Amino acid sequence: MPEVSAPVIKLVRRTTEPVAAQTIRSTAAAVISFVVALAVLPDQPAPLTAPLTALLVVQVTLYSTLTTGIRRVNSVVVGVLIAIGFSALVGLTWWSLGLTIFTSLIIGRFVRVDEFVPEVAISAMLVLGVSQIASMAWHRVLETLIGAGVGLLFNLLFAPPVWVQSAGASIDGLARAMGRMFRTMGDEIGAGHIPFAHAAARLHEARRLDHDIVEVDASLRQAEESLMLNPRVREGLLSRIVLRTGLDTLEICAVVLRVLTRSLTDLAKFRTEESLFPPDVAASLKELFGQMATAIESFARLITTQVAANAERAEEQLTEALAVSRTTRDRVADLLLEDVQEHPRQWQLHGALLAEIDRILDELDIDKRTERLTQELDRHSAEMRERRPRLMALTRRLRGHHGTERPPGVEA
Known part of the structure; x- marks a missing residue:
């Protein structure tokens, strides 16, 4: 399935660009x-x-x-x-x-x-x-x-086209690629023994996400420029900040995902004749990785959705996916603790695995996203006041002293 879906996503991404x-x-x-x-x-x-x-x-x-x-x-x-x-x-x-x-x-x-x-x-x-x-x-x-x-x-x-949809498709494609990796790793862990070569191949696949991030960043830069000085766009600053901070979050998650695959590769290197985890731990990890994949894909939908109603639905899905992921993570931690007490080998890799899962869930957290967006909006407003105080004062008068519209979950 991954071999089929990747070209399809690239094809859809090209057809959605306003090239014509x-x-x-x-x-x-x-x-x-x-x-x-x-x-x-x-x-x-x-x-x-x-x-x-x-x-x-x-x-x-x-x-x-x-x-x-x-x-x-x-x-x-x-x-x-x-x-x-x-x-x-x-x-x-x-x-x-x-x-x-x-x-x-x-x-x-x-x-x-x-x-x-x-x-x-x-x-x-x-x-x-x-x-x-x-x-x-x-x-x-x-x-x-x-x-x-x-x-x-x-x-x-004749205002040029806005490339936000193309950038959104690129971000969504990156999130789907990360989601596929999580589900694939979960399936391999649930199947039992993982050869070292398969684990190493998964690590190389995670490293190749860096190239995808570079392509998404170029698409986002084009979208950011298309929003600047464009008379057809009312909230260009807000859209730029939402997309840019969202890509930053996914980039951090991609780095942690690469470290996570390295931990699993090290486990596969030491456990050549046995399964990486006992059956109960493997089943819970498979479930957890599937939930984390859903969370990452929901996060991408949240930052790329233009309609407020759809954004609220995406936020609900992300909140639910994070909640069930944290619950499953706690169950995995308890099972791993029991496993370490019976089999103390490579206990540090078990701890590293949990720490990397925690980092990804923390980066996708709704409250952290809200705080980051608020900080970026306030920072940009402060910079504009310092550079162009008269223009900012005139803008506030024209808007009737109303603040900048903020996305769902961001308080003024």
């Missing part, structure tokens, strides 16, 4: 900028710099569009100025071309255009190679300004 909307927006912005450039520069046979700039400026999020547009225009203007200077001094030769490229790349680092450093050299080369340097330079800058202006205006009038 972004493709249409980029194409429309490039065509409009080309038409505008033809109208403004009728002497230019093919002002392709304008649609190229618009295509690059209309990024996935409004925030990146604004920052990218400024950097791109800056890179083109700097490249044109460098080309004008070299053309007036030395003209176009093989060594002047190399010196122009070298100088453009160096200056591009100092003007902080980031990923558009090569664009400085490209603009300089294109302008340096024409006969009418002044006219070409002006046209090049004007085409860039047209493309950047159309791209920026396009994103202001």
Whole structure:
């Protein structure tokens, strides 16, 4: 079943991304900028710099569009100025071309255009190679300004898609992968003897969760940018904090899960001819791991649910799963204590196993999540008051002194 579900989750995650909307927006912005450039520069046979700039400026999020547009225009203007200077001094030769490229790349680092450093050299080369340097330079800058202006205006009038759903699907996929690991470990423990090779393979699988976390983090960063400065989003800050703190919690749980699999691997290494646990302990651990899997999946649903009613239901499910998990954990602790008294070997691994279970349950706790969200909201509000006191005061007046809406379980 895990071999089938993982590709299905990836497929669903891709189909939920608003790629089609972004493709249409980029194409429309490039065509409009080309038409505008033809109208403004009728002497230019093919002002392709304008649609190229618009295509690059209309990024996935409004925030990146604004920052990218400024950097791109800056890179083109700097490249044109460098080309004008070299053309007036030395003209176009093989060594002047190399010196122009070298100088453009160096200056591009100092003007902080980031990923558009090569664009400085490209603009300089294109302008340096024409006969009418002044006219070409002006046209090049004007085409860039047209493309950047159309791209920026396009994103202001037609807000880009919000990538929260895609980030939520990534977080949910990570939680489901962790849940599958818990259930698989429970089934293996309940079956009796676990070969060391199987336990080691489970440890490597837990270590590979780090790669999944990196992918989820990239998806979440895109979602966070899509919420910034987006007129379609009312509570962008709240959504960003809920998702970010939720991913932090799952990342901690993934680290503890890796340590837990290491403890089981060490037990399998010492107990090569017998079961890891007696039948009663194994049955209780299987039950506990299944409950913990449900708790992690419920936590992911809670932080990714957008509708208040569904969020309340997810919170109820998480509370119930944590309650039964703690009850089963106490029963496992009692059984392990009896087992240690009869078989004192590797008692420290039994204690480590219980400690790791406790850490995961503590991280998923509702009260801890509420406290973390409250701290993050208060910290961000304090930072905003220090950086932009007038803007915060105006925002409070416009909202009628009402506080920021908070998710279920978070007190104002």
